[in-house]
Amino acid sequence: MADLFTPDAAPVDPANWTCPAPLRDQPVVVLGHGGGGALSAELVEQVFAPAYGNATLAALTDSAVLHLGGARLAFSTDSYVVRPLFFPGGSLGDLAVNGTVNDLAMSGARPAFLSTAFILEEGVELAVVDRVARALGAAAEAAGVTVATGDTKVVESGHGDGVYVTTAGVGLVPEGVDIRPQRARPGDAVIVSGPIGLHGVAVLSVREGLEFGVGITSDTAPLADLVAAMLAVTRDIHVLRDPTRGGLGASLNEIARASGTGVLLRERALPVPEEVANACGFLGLDPLYVANEGRLVAFVPPQHAEAVLAAMRAHPQGAGATLIGECVADHPGMVVVATGLGGTRVLDLPLGEQLPRIC
Amino acid sequence: MCLAVPGKVVSIDHRADPLTGLIDFGGVRKQACLEYLPDVRVGEYVIVHVGFALQRLDEQSARASLELFGQLGLLEEEFGDAWEQAERQESGSEVR
Amino acid sequence: MKYIDEFNDPELARRLLDEIRATATRPWALMEVCGGQTHSIIRHGIDQLLPEQVELIHGPGCPVCVTPLDVIDKALAIAARPDVIFCSFGDMLRVPGTDRDLFRVKGEGGDVRVVYSPLDALDLARKHPGRQVVFFAIGFETTAPANAMAVHQARRLGVDNFSLLVSHVRVPPAIEAIMTAPACRVQGFLAAGHVCSVMGTAEYPDLAEKHRVPVVVTGFEPLDILEGIRRAVHQLERGEHRVENAYTRAVRDQGNPAAVRMIEEVFEVTDRNWRGIGRIPASGWRLTDAFRAYDAEHRFDVTGIRTEEPAVCRAGEVLQGLIKPTECGAFGTSCTPRTPLGATMVSSEGACAAYYLYRRMNAPAAQGSRIPQEEMNPVG
Numbered sequence: 001m002a003d004l005f006t007p008d009a010a011p012v013d014p015a016n017w018t019c020p021a022p023l024r025d026q027p028v029v030v031l032g033h034g035g036g037g038a039l040s041a042e043l044v045e046q047v048f049a050p051a052y053g054n055a056t057l058a059a060l061t062d063s064a065v066l067h068l069g070g071a072r073l074a075f076s077t078d079s080y081v082v083r084p085l086f087f088p089g090g091s092l093g094d095l096a097v098n099g100t101v102n103d104l105a106m107s108g109a110r111p112a113f114l115s116t117a118f119i120l121e122e123g124v125e126l127a128v129v130d131r132v133a134r135a136l137g138a139a140a141e142a143a144g145v146t147v148a149t150g151d152t153k154v155v156e157s158g159h160g161d162g163v164y165v166t167t168a169g170v171g172l173v174p175e176g177v178d179i180r181p182q183r184a185r186p187g188d189a190v191i192v193s194g195p196i197g198l199h200g201v202a203v204l205s206v207r208e209g210l211e212f213g214v215g216i217t218s219d220t221a222p223l224a225d226l227v228a229a230m231l232a233v234t235r236d237i238h239v240l241r242d243p244t245r246g247g248l249g250a251s252l253n254e255i256a257r258a259s260g261t262g263v264l265l266r267e268r269a270l271p272v273p274e275e276v277a278n279a280c281g282f283l284g285l286d287p288l289y290v291a292n293e294g295r296l297v298a299f300v301p302p303q304h305a306e307a308v309l310a311a312m313r314a315h316p317q318g319a320g321a322t323l324i325g326e327c328v329a330d331h332p333g334m335v336v337v338a339t340g341l342g343g344t345r346v347l348d349l350p351l352g353e354q355l356p357r358i359c
Numbered sequence: 360m361c362l363a364v365p366g367k368v369v370s371i372d373h374r375a376d377p378l379t380g381l382i383d384f385g386g387v388r389k390q391a392c393l394e395y396l397p398d399v400r401v402g403e404y405v406i407v408h409v410g411f412a413l414q415r416l417d418e419q420s421a422r423a424s425l426e427l428f429g430q431l432g433l434l435e436e437e438f439g440d441a442w443e444q445a446e447r448q449e450s451g452s453e454v455r
Numbered sequence: 456m457k458y459i460d461e462f463n464d465p466e467l468a469r470r471l472l473d474e475i476r477a478t479a480t481r482p483w484a485l486m487e488v489c490g491g492q493t494h495s496i497i498r499h500g501i502d503q504l505l506p507e508q509v510e511l512i513h514g515p516g517c518p519v520c521v522t523p524l525d526v527i528d529k530a531l532a533i534a535a536r537p538d539v540i541f542c543s544f545g546d547m548l549r550v551p552g553t554d555r556d557l558f559r560v561k562g563e564g565g566d567v568r569v570v571y572s573p574l575d576a577l578d579l580a581r582k583h584p585g586r587q588v589v590f591f592a593i594g595f596e597t598t599a600p601a602n603a604m605a606v607h608q609a610r611r612l613g614v615d616n617f618s619l620l621v622s623h624v625r626v627p628p629a630i631e632a633i634m635t636a637p638a639c640r641v642q643g644f645l646a647a648g649h650v651c652s653v654m655g656t657a658e659y660p661d662l663a664e665k666h667r668v669p670v671v672v673t674g675f676e677p678l679d680i681l682e683g684i685r686r687a688v689h690q691l692e693r694g695e696h697r698v699e700n701a702y703t704r705a706v707r708d709q710g711n712p713a714a715v716r717m718i719e720e721v722f723e724v725t726d727r728n729w730r731g732i733g734r735i736p737a738s739g740w741r742l743t744d745a746f747r748a749y750d751a752e753h754r755f756d757v758t759g760i761r762t763e764e765p766a767v768c769r770a771g772e773v774l775q776g777l778i779k780p781t782e783c784g785a786f787g788t789s790c791t792p793r794t795p796l797g798a799t800m801v802s803s804e805g806a807c808a809a810y811y812l813y814r815r816m817n818a819p820a821a822q823g824s825r826i827p828q829e830e831m832n833p834v835g
Binding site: 362363364365366367377384385392394395396397404406408409410411413414416417418420421423424425428429431432 | 464467470544571572573575601608652653678703704710711713714
Binding site for chain 1: 364
């Protein structure tokens with residue numbers, strides 16, 4: 001196997017990009033299977049669901065909500081393989097906590113406990129592991145969760161990419177809260193909690209030798225506190241999703257498909273920071289498909305939209321909250337963007353993560 | 360084809376081989392080869408494609424185009440035939 | 456971004472649209488040559504905003520789309536070699552060859568890397584003197600100066616483990632081929648702005664005169680495209696057929712002489728196959744004899760690879776503007792960006808992919824093609 005992660009950083013490194021349009025019937029795993037798009041969904045549908053599928057798994061939510069001992073427990077797990085390990089605004093340690101904490105929060109849960117599993121490659125400097133671990137500890141403290149259990153494995157040199165971390169988390173879902181993609185209804189306001197595309201562009205900037213002025217750092221942040229502030233306004237929030245891999249475009253498509261509703265976005269309302277827009281323009285990417293690590297998109301009944309938006313804006317993680325569109329009865333299962341010029345376009349589910357469109 | 364974007368030359372490394380400069384694309388900066396515009400100066404805008412500055416961006420021409428677009432419609436209301444006006448404006452840009 | 460945002464202004468776009476509407480008294484069919492323009496048109500919904508008299512036909516100006524199948528197969532064969540680091544622009548990795556794509560080769564152990572610039576590939580060659588570094592040199596005139604510089608530098612610096620797999624194409628012979636096709640409906644061209652930034656406009660007056668078509672050098676932002684359309688329609692309404700430059704901020708009549716000199720030193724004109732169209736005389740560039748030692752086809756002895764294109768795909772007719780993507784029976788059914796039959800469905804600049812991604816909901820009703828029901832609900 002060729003080393004996909006060679007330290008020759010000058011060329012664009014496709015390590016975490018994937019093929020949006022590979023051939024049918026792949027006999028081997030391609031990077032697109034991990035891209036959070038249609039290929040990832042097919043892997044789940046064709047391999048994992050037949051092997052151990054059940055009603056809980058079939059809900060396809062960011063975290064599963066389980067009935068256990070009279071309580072409703074949110075439960076989620078995620079693996080983190082970001083390269084580089086340290087990037088502007090965060091590190092693998094931050095993502096490993098915030099990613100799992102946010103998956104729990106997207107069910108409305110208060111995250112409580114995490115597990116961590118480190119897979120280390122033989123030869124990695126201990127100082128690097130130490131930096132990742134410290135970042136993870138600080139992020140856990142900031143998110144208000146306790147790392148309750150952990151594990152470590154070491155693989156031979158050449159069989160890993162330095163450090164991989166897997167975390168799992170649990171939290172309690174408050175009474176009366178039922179947040180899942182199937183609950184989107186026509187009329188719902190679609191709100192995003194802040195500027196989009198920052199994480200993906202910050203990571204890309206390191207890989208591609210782009211330099212930025214101020215302002216482009218990863219948005220990685222825990223969102224459970226913001227969700228609690230939103231739920232304090234109303235328990236009747238229909239859908240929450242954190243648009244990570246595949247970006248806002250993937251999350252909105254998943255919601256549209258799960259609920260059988262349409263989503264209409266107003267392009268001019270999208271909070272795309274200028275430098276994100278410019279970096280995307282330069283590389284030929286669409287900011288709607290770029291990953292975020294500290295943003296959520298909410299579907300809120302129209303009568304609560306204004307109050308929820310105000311509560312979000314009063315919270316540090318939601319200061320840039322914006323109404324970007326609405327859930328509609330037309331074009332069920334599809335996301336449509338009203339362009340700035342007055343036309344429309346369909347925002348499809350990405351197949352994998354985007355490739356720079358160079359020529 | 361040919362995704363090429365305008366950026367402003369921030370600095371030029373005259374010792375680099377090939378000639379290289381740092382280009383600012385609205386807050387995003389990236390090195391580009393300037394070998395095809397050897398007399399380009401810091402502060403000028405260039406069009407960059409796959410890491411190469413291919414042409415200067417003529418700022419005066421950009422402004423003239425925008426002014427022309429801005430006058431469309433208005434000309435008709437105020438001065439009659441917009442086409443006559445527009446053609447006088449753009450006569451310098453014709454190729455043959 | 457400066458000089459991009461201003462050319463996206465909706466109010467000015469409205470004025471240009473009003474002007475086009477007031478000017479067009481009859482149906483006109485214009486071809487935008489460049490895939491980047493197609494992308495912009497669909498991305499912003501410009502074709503939905505134009506008066507119905509003005510029809511845009513999407514041309515063959517996507518280098519990813521027109522790179523012939525046998526060149527892709529050659530790339531796959533070279534990339535699979537254990538001694539090779541195969542470098543490419545990102546778009547090419549997912550273009551299907553006969554039985555796989557570059558992503559598959561990579562998944563099976565090939566060392567395939569995406570680079571932003573051909574000079575990045577040259578750097579790789581210098582860092583890995585024990586390996587063969589091959590750059591997939593595709594593109595139109597815009598990309599040729601960059602690829603020419605890479606191989607020129609390689610020879611000058613003695614980087615002998617670097618080579619190019621060349622599949623360069625030229626726009627003017629393609630326009631000539633389109634205009635001489637028996638079923639041609641194109642009445643005017645929006646020429647590719649960035650091609651002309653390099654080459655200038657001298658190649659187009661003869662074409663405009665011979666075929667009596669307006670040729671308007673056009674940029675890529677919405678206002679640029681609308682201005683190109685406005686000028687082309689204006690000429691057509693007056694019975695004129697001149698070359699005009701509607702992208703003066705980036706195009707000089709003489710092009711970039713330094714870049715053209717480099718192209719001419721490194722490349723020579725050759726006949727070339729265009730995927731979906733066929734062989735077009737003098738439509739490509741290959742390395743000159745002086746640079747033959749850097750030609751990957753010879754270095755890796757893949758010149759014998761010959762392959763046929765799948766028969767069901769009508770990409771050729773799409774690329775020639777004879778049909779809209781939605782008029783192909785495979786569009787949206789057996790052929791999607793996920794499962795492309797032809798290259799026009801692969802590249803996001805390809806006409807079929809652009810239609811599928813952005814216009815899927817409107818196109819079927821208008822064209823009556825066979826799109827699965829769940830995909831054809833129109834916007835209310």
